[in-house]
Amino acid sequence: MRTLVVSDVSPRFITQNSTKIMTKFIIFFGIILLLIAILVCFITNPLFPESKLIKSSMFANKDRMYQDVEFLTTLTPARNYKNLVSLNAAADYIKDEFEKLEDARVSFQEYQVEGRTYKNVIASFGSEEAERLIVGAHYDVCGDQAGADDNASAVAGLLETARILNSQKPELAYRIDFVAYSLEEPPYFRTEHMGSAVHARSLKAANVQVKGMICLEMLGYYSDEKDSQEFPISAMKLLYPSTGNFIAVIGKLGQGKIVRQIKRRMTKIQNVPVYSINAPASMPGIDFSDHQNYWKEGYKAAMICNTAFYRNKHYHQKTDTIETLDFDRMTQVVKGIYWAVINFK
Numbered sequence: 001m002r003t004l005v006v007s008d009v010s011p012r013f014i015t016q017n018s019t020k021i022m023t024k025f026i027i028f029f030g031i032i033l034l035l036i037a038i039l040v041c042f043i044t045n046p047l048f049p050e051s052k053l054i055k056s057s058m059f060a061n062k063d064r065m066y067q068d069v070e071f072l073t074t075l076t077p078a079r080n081y082k083n084l085v086s087l088n089a090a091a092d093y094i095k096d097e098f099e100k101l102e103d104a105r106v107s108f109q110e111y112q113v114e115g116r117t118y119k120n121v122i123a124s125f126g127s128e129e130a131e132r133l134i135v136g137a138h139y140d141v142c143g144d145q146a147g148a149d150d151n152a153s154a155v156a157g158l159l160e161t162a163r164i165l166n167s168q169k170p171e172l173a174y175r176i177d178f179v180a181y182s183l184e185e186p187p188y189f190r191t192e193h194m195g196s197a198v199h200a201r202s203l204k205a206a207n208v209q210v211k212g213m214i215c216l217e218m219l220g221y222y223s224d225e226k227d228s229q230e231f232p233i234s235a236m237k238l239l240y241p242s243t244g245n246f247i248a249v250i251g252k253l254g255q256g257k258i259v260r261q262i263k264r265r266m267t268k269i270q271n272v273p274v275y276s277i278n279a280p281a282s283m284p285g286i287d288f289s290d291h292q293n294y295w296k297e298g299y300k301a302a303m304i305c306n307t308a309f310y311r312n313k314h315y316h317q318k319t320d321t322i323e324t325l326d327f328d329r330m331t332q333v334v335k336g337i338y339w340a341v342i343n344f345k
């Protein structure tokens with residue numbers, strides 16, 4: 001038997017083997033890159049092609065929104081779960097503002113927690129029996145604070161979206177319920193006593209057909225400072241801006257459609273950058289508001305938010321005051337919310 005030595009292997013054989021190995025490596029690497037690209041698209045919902053702004057005479061009124069936030073943030077004592085007088089004053093204000101809209105059907109949804117009565121405020125537009133879209137925001141605060149961004153900004157956005165709807169009078173193919181919730185904040189966060197949990201359960205119990213739910217949470221704080229945006233996972237810095245001057249649409253895995261359509265509609269009508277994410281509900285921040293309770297009842301839901309404490313260092317602090325809010329950007333975002341609400345599929 002003859003022993004094979006290196007000198008017996010032809011250069012052609014070596015070249016062919018090297019080429020095959022390189023080809024396999026390129027294919028493998030290409031597949032990995034493709035899978036990464038698909039995963040990134042799945043998470044971030046890029047728009048292809050990118051939406052172009054459409055012209056519209058519709059606008060959100062900055063002065064009215066300022067007045068809404070001013071009223072809520074000057075209530076004393078703070079509108080937390082302990083202070084029913086302030087919570088009821090907030091609920092009455094929201095109800096009064098809804099009742100100024102001639103097309104709205106307005107009501108309280110009252111419920112009991114530990115011997116005290118709390119209220120959700122509901123304003124409905126469109127056919128009574130039609131499938132519903134829920135748009136919600138909580139009006140309570142955590143602790144002894146004004147709660148301008150969290151969450152007076154979103155209540156102002158909720159009210160202003162309803163006002164625009166009332167003035168524009170679009171033809172609606174579905175019913176829209178605007179709901180202001182109590183008890184989103186601790187100590188009732190993630191409990192059955194959250195106002196949104198009470199509302200979502202009532203829809204399920206009544207076998208109401210729900211197209212989806214849009215949660216408004218912290219719409220008022222923006223920053224143009226470099227590195228003003230933080231993330232729950234460091235790797236997200238590769239996918240999203242480090243400057244906190246955008247609004248985010250947030251959903252869980254398996255509900256990418258609702259997130260994509262809200263993002264697309266918002267991008268068409270306003271000029272604040274819109275980013276989005278679909279991620280496991282267990283990721284910090286993904287389920288940090290009222291939309292979680294609609295998921296529990298089997299409904300599609302997404303949150304529109306400025307990313308809360310990942311940007312706003314005034315979160316749950318006494319410094320969360322009206323002076324920190326950017327009402328110009330808020331009005332743009334509300335225009336986008338309105339467009340998403342009336343074009344929901």
